[in-house]
Structures are given as structure tokens and as C-alpha cells.
Amino acid sequence: THPPSLPASHSSSLPLSLPLTHPPSLPASHSSSLPLSLTRGIAGGIEICITFPTEYVKTQLQLDEKANPPKYRGIGDCVKQTVHGHGVRGLYRGLSSLLYGSIPKSAVRFGVFEYLSNHARDEAGKLNSTRGLLCGLGAGVMEAVVIVCPMETVKVKFIHDQSSANPKYRGFYHGVREIIRTQGIRGTYQGLTATVLKQGSNQAIRFYVMTSLRNWYKGDNPNKAINPVVTGTFGAIAGAASVFGNTPLDVIKTRMQGLEAHKYKSTLDCAVKIMRHEGVRAFYKGTVPRLGRVCLDVAIVFIIYEEVVKVLNTVWKTE
Numbered sequence: 001t002h003p004p005s006l007p008a009s010h011s012s013s014l015p016l017s018l019p020l021t022h023p024p025s026l027p028a029s030h031s032s033s034l035p036l037s038l039t040r041g042i043a044g045g046i047e048i049c050i051t052f053p054t055e056y057v058k059t060q061l062q063l064d065e066k067a068n069p070p071k072y073r074g075i076g077d078c079v080k081q082t083v084h085g086h087g088v089r090g091l092y093r094g095l096s097s098l099l100y101g102s103i104p105k106s107a108v109r110f111g112v113f114e115y116l117s118n119h120a121r122d123e124a125g126k127l128n129s130t131r132g133l134l135c136g137l138g139a140g141v142m143e144a145v146v147i148v149c150p151m152e153t154v155k156v157k158f159i160h161d162q163s164s165a166n167p168k169y170r171g172f173y174h175g176v177r178e179i180i181r182t183q184g185i186r187g188t189y190q191g192l193t194a195t196v197l198k199q200g201s202n203q204a205i206r207f208y209v210m211t212s213l214r215n216w217y218k219g220d221n222p223n224k225a226i227n228p229v230v231t232g233t234f235g236a237i238a239g240a241a242s243v244f245g246n247t248p249l250d251v252i253k254t255r256m257q258g259l260e261a262h263k264y265k266s267t268l269d270c271a272v273k274i275m276r277h278e279g280v281r282a283f284y285k286g287t288v289p290r291l292g293r294v295c296l297d298v299a300i301v302f303i304i305y306e307e308v309v310k311v312l313n314t315v316w317k318t319e
Contacts (some may be wrong), residue, residue: 041103043304047297048098053091053096054293056082056287061160062254065278071163075289086162092160096172101151108146109203113139126222129211136207137200144199150188152195154179156257164259191256193267198249205245206298208240228303235298242293248283250290 048055057078064070072078082090116135121127154176169175179187188202213234218224225248226234252270255261264270276280 015220018230038103041106042107043301044102045099046304047300048095048102050300051293051296052095052098053079053287054296056093056159058289058293059094059156059254060163061286061289062251063156063160063163063258064285082162090162093162094155097151097154097158101147102173105143105147105151109143111141112142113203113207127211129208129215132211133204133208135207136203137170140200140203141196143203144196148199149190149192149195152253153188153190153257156254157259160259190261191253191267194249194253194256194270195269198246198253201246201249203243205242206238209241210234213237228307231302232299235302236295239294239298240291243287243294247287247290251285254286 057075060078060082061072061075064072072081079091086093113135116138117127117132120135154172157179158169158172158175161167161175171177176188214226217226217230217234248271251274252267255270255274256264256267264273271292
């Protein structure tokens with residue numbers, strides 16, 4: 001039996017777990033336990049609360065179409081208009097959907113990755129970069145289908161609704177009820193193809209980068225400790241790599257999940273229309289706030305998770 005994974009985050013999303021050569025060891029019987037799932041979910045929830053305003057700004061900028069014309073002149077103007085019209089609380093519109101999905105998303109992502117990686121390790125228990133990439137891809141696709149797509153759809157609709165002339169969602173439960181009443185369950189699964197492509201590439205890129213960096217840092221000493229600062233730095237680098245690698249997919253996903261998603265026949269049609277009417281630069285809208293959120297996201301979750309795992313190891317060893 002191999003030790004469970006270390007975390008690495010996701011995006012818009014989402015913390016990312018990363019089982020590598022020698023992560024902190026937990027007893028095998030605890031590798032898929034409720035405490036670990038709660039730890040991952042709580043770490044993700046803390047990160048979301050800290051960084052959500054950047055997620056809000058990113059989403060608003062991505063929804064801001066050139067043809068409408070644009071409502072915001074940039075990051076600062078988006079923050080200014082939101083606070084002026086809705087107060088500081090306005091920057092947290094849509095937070096509830098990500099918080100409610102934090103623990104189940106972590107359970108699906110980490111569980112799938114641990115299952116795949118335990119079958120992909122070599123005889124020495126080592127997971128190389130290529131296999132880490134493939135396992136991350138599998139985990140990302142599964143979490144997209146099971147949790148992330150409905151969670152992100154609700155988030156985007158809530159954020160978009162706040163900037164409309166007549167907001168119609170009074171809260172999380174009212175909003176979800178209205179979406180299902182008017183559009184059915186399919187209304188919570190808009191942009192599924194784009195979400196699968198985004199989440200799959202997110203996890204694939206981050207797992208690959210984190211595996212490579214950790215293996216490089218440890219060299220020939222698999223038991224070499226990695227302090228929180230190094231862990232956070234590696235996580236930030238992995239997060240940045242995914243932002244620059246798949247922001248166009250994130251923009252397409254956001255448009256497909258907004259209140260005006262009916263304008264697009266498919267993911268491909270959405271991409272073609274963005275290119276035709278707004279140009280290549282539109283595919284990188286929200287890159288700066290997304291970069292800030294994702295780098296913090298991965299770094300925070302890695303550090304929090306590893307420290308909690310150390311505490312749990314100490315507790316279980318004394319039992």
C-alpha cells in the first residue's frame with residue numbers, strides 16, 4: 001500500500017491533491033478516511049474565502065463582452081463599481097456555491113487521483129511526471145462531471161445576475177431553485193464540455209509541474225523534507241503554469257455558463273464567436289486576477305494540508 005497524496009489545487013478554480021514519491025505518511029487504514037476528506041475540504045474552503053474577490057473580478061471581466069459594449073475598464077474599475085453598487089459583500093457574490101462544493105469536490109478529486117496513482121507507481125513506489133499528468137487528467141475530468149460543472153454554473157450565473165439590470169436571485173437556495181424551475185437540471189450543467197477540458201487540463205498541468213519540481217528538489221534522497229515555503233513556492237509555480245496554459249478554456253467555460261449562454265450553439269461555436277467579434281485578446285480576459293487567485297490557491301492548500309497531515313500523523317502514532 002502506498003501513502004496517500006499531497007494536495008495541489010485547482011481553479012476556479014479548485015485545490016489540487018498531489019501524491020508523489022514520498023508524501024507525509026499516514027497509516028494505510030486512514031488513507032481514504034473522513035478526516036482526510038474534511039481536511040482537504042476545509043483547506044479549500046479557507047482558500048476560497050481568502051481569494052474569492054479575485055475569482056469574482058475574473059468572472060465579471062470574462063463575461064464582459066466587447067460587443068455590449070464593455071462595462072468595466074479593468075480590474076480596479078470592476079472592484080470600484082461593485083463596491084459602489086453592492087458594498088464589499090458584492091465581491092463575494094457566488095461564494096456559497098464554491099463553499100458548499102469544497103468538500104465533495106476534494107473527495108472526488110483526491111479519491112480518483114489516489115486510486116489512479118496507486119496503480120501507476122513503479123515498484124519503488126515512485127510516480128513519474130508523465131504518469132502524474134495522466135492521473136491528474138483523470139481526476140480533473142471526473143471532478144468536472146460530478147461536482148465542478150454544476151458548482152461553477154451556479155457561481156457564474158449568480159455573479160452575472162448581480163450585474164444585470166434586474167437581479168433575480170435572492171440567495172443560493174432561491175437561485176438554484178429558480179435555475180432548475182426554468183431550465184431543468186440541464187441548467188446547472190451548462191458548459192460541461194468546456195468545464196471538462198478546463199478541469200482536465202488544470203489538473204494535468206499542475207500534477208506534471210508539481211511532480212517534476214518535487215522530484216527535482218529531492219534528487220536522490222526521497223526522504224528529504226520540504227518546508228512549507230518551498231511547498232508554497234512550488235504550488236504557486238504549478239498554478240501559474242495552468243493559468244497561462246488554459247485561460248482560453250476558462251473564458252469559454254464562463255461564457256457558456258452565463259445568463260446569455262443561449263447565444264452559443266456549442267463550445268466550438270462560442271470559441272469561434274469570441275474570436276470573430278472580440279479577437280484573440282478576449283481569450284485571456286481575467287488572466288491577472290485568475291493568476292493571483294490560483295497561485296494563492298495552490299500554495300495555501302498545499303501548506304495547510306501538509307501541516308494538518310503532520311498533526312494527524314502525530315495523533316495516530318500515539319494511539
